[in-house]
């Protein structure tokens with residue numbers, strides 16, 4: 392896999408892939424180049440990791456301490472035409488969809504500012520770990536913009552439409568206590584090191600389970616998020632049936648009956 396990028400870092404250790412947005416001087420703001428590089432990386436990774444041969448879990452984080460991602464690059468946006476802005480929004484939206492479509496769990500590890508596009512990128516991960524210094528928000532209206540990487544949709548689904556509207560219209564910051572209380576963040580940590588370590592421990596434990604079953608659970612839960620309960624239950628029933636054709640399901644149930652540890656192959 393190509394790991395040679397200018398604005399992001401990519402590494403894999405113990406089957407856990409980490410993407411770090413690496414523009415600390417601009418508080419890791421999302422330039423067109425950052426989005427293009429994330430897009431190329433995720434597409435190559437998806438193709439190469441179909442059988443979970445590279446990684447079984449992923450972390451998305453920001454370089455250094457001050458910011459996860461302080462939003463889309465405002466300096467770059469001041470020069471964009473409407474057509475360029477639409478293309479930029481589509482690229483960013485595509486990246487948020489790729490995180491949702493990945494066959495492995497992705498944890499956003501948020502330290503410092505996660506504003507605008509940063510909050511949107513974090514919300515497209517499976518869930519969010521954060522440090523005590525984390526600050527969330529959708530401040531786009533302060534710039535005469537609206538959220539353009541899915542924030543108008545995902546924040547409502549995560550915290551409820553009315554709270555999402557209240558946060559978005561004011562453009563205010565959401566501090567960590569509130570982010571935890573409204574369900575934006577699942578766990579809070581004292582330091583970035585502690586948070587990254589906890590994410591690695593979580594993913595290492597999860598990968599003892601069937602990677603295929605985790606992927607199916609992720610797929611069905613994400614699909615169901617956009618459906619009525621009846622349609623969502625239908626998707627679940629189909630996936631539940633199909634998983635009986637998987638080697639992992641046969642192995643997992645047989646191992647239980649034989650009182651031994653299962654050996655999953657991710658199929």
Ligand code: DAK
Pocket residue numbers: 416417418420461462463464465466467476477479480483504506507508509530531534536537538539540
């Ligand atoms: N873009 C570009 N540079 C940024 C940046 C950003 N979002 N945030 C910070 N920086 C840069 C600063 O300009 C500064 O650079 P220099 O001036 O030193 O060259 C450096 O990072 C350090 O920032 P500060 O000096 O401002 O640091 P402070 O501690 O004083 O303040 C801050 C930290 C996070 C409160 C402040 O930097 C800030 O307010 N940043 C902007 C946060 C924000 O408004 N984020 C939302 C961006 S809007 C769409 C597509 C996408 C979007 C919308 C529509 N379509 C195409 C339709 C998404 C929009 C957004 O995300």
